[in-house]
Amino acid sequence: AQKITQTQPGMFVQEKEAVTLDCTYDTSDQSYGLFWYKQPSSGEMIFLIYQGSYDEQNATEGRYSLNFQKARKSANLVISASQLGDSAMYFCAMIGGNNNDMRFGAGTRLTVKP
Amino acid sequence: DGGITQSPKYLFRKEGQNVTLSCEQNLNHDAMYWYRQDPGQGLRLIYYSQIVNDFQKGDIAEGYSVSREKKESFPLTVTSAQKNPTAFYLCASSMGIFYGYTFGSGTRLTVV
Numbered sequence: 412a413q414k415i416t417q418t419q420p421g422m423f424v425q426e427k428e429a430v431t432l433d434c435t436y437d438t439s440d441q442s443y444g445l446f447w448y449k450q451p452s453s454g455e456m457i458f459l460i461y462q463g464s465y466d467e468q469n470a471t472e473g474r475y476s477l478n479f480q481k482a483r484k485s486a487n488l489v490i491s492a493s494q495l496g497d498s499a500m501y502f503c504a505m506i507g508g509n510n511n512d513m514r515f516g517a518g519t520r521l522t523v524k525p
Numbered sequence: 526d527g528g529i530t531q532s533p534k535y536l537f538r539k540e541g542q543n544v545t546l547s548c549e550q551n552l553n554h555d556a557m558y559w560y561r562q563d564p565g566q567g568l569r570l571i572y573y574s575q576i577v578n579d580f581q582k583g584d585i586a587e588g589y590s591v592s593r594e595k596k597e598s599f600p601l602t603v604t605s606a607q608k609n610p611t612a613f614y615l616c617a618s619s620m621g622i623f624y625g626y627t628f629g630s631g632t633r634l635t636v637v
Contacts, residue, residue, distance in 0.1 A: 456628035
């Protein structure tokens with residue numbers, strides 16, 4: 412069965428600094444997709460970035476980049492130049508293999524300090 | 526604008542009542558999903574549907590029911606058999622496997 416692990420319940424970062432949110436996954440499938448979502452206090456889930464298992468380049472979207480290390484089965488999210496509006500819950504998720512649905516980690520609460 | 530609409534935003538249920546949460550999408554997506562989120566936790570899958578008139582149970586389907594009579598709509602009924610229904614419920618849709626999900630804004634259900 413697929414499993415997503417986020418080991419950091421909470422993280423703090425100073426405004427304008429970079430921060431890395433950890434995500435490891437467990438799957439025996441060769442073909443899968445990895446996602447990161449942001450959930451502000453309002454509750455909506457905002458898609459941030461996607462990485463396919465066959466993508467050789469790390470995905471980037473503006474200030475977000477995904478540090479994909481396939482052999483280690485890790486897909487860490489890097490946020491550069493943190494802003495106060497980045498304070499939120501962040502979820503790592505995966506689709507693939509026998510699961511026709513997206514599986515989520517427990518999330519990391521990021522707090523950006525002024 | 527295309528998107529997913531969940532209603533109501535807040536819902537209160539008395540013990541023993543069934544309640545139905547609405548989820549409508551105009552994205553022409555085939556697949557739709559219902560997730561439950563408890564405070565400080567991740568999302569757990571309740572039900573999903575990949576095509577009209579067909580749906581599958583997720584990890585925590587007990588006490589819930591769904592229907593998919595139209596492509597645009599995927600309502601979730603929380604029955605009296607669900608012993609602890611107080612939670613945040615999120616509906617999502619996608620074009621298919623390996624596509625990202627578009628989420629609604631959620632319904633917060635509280636048992637009173």
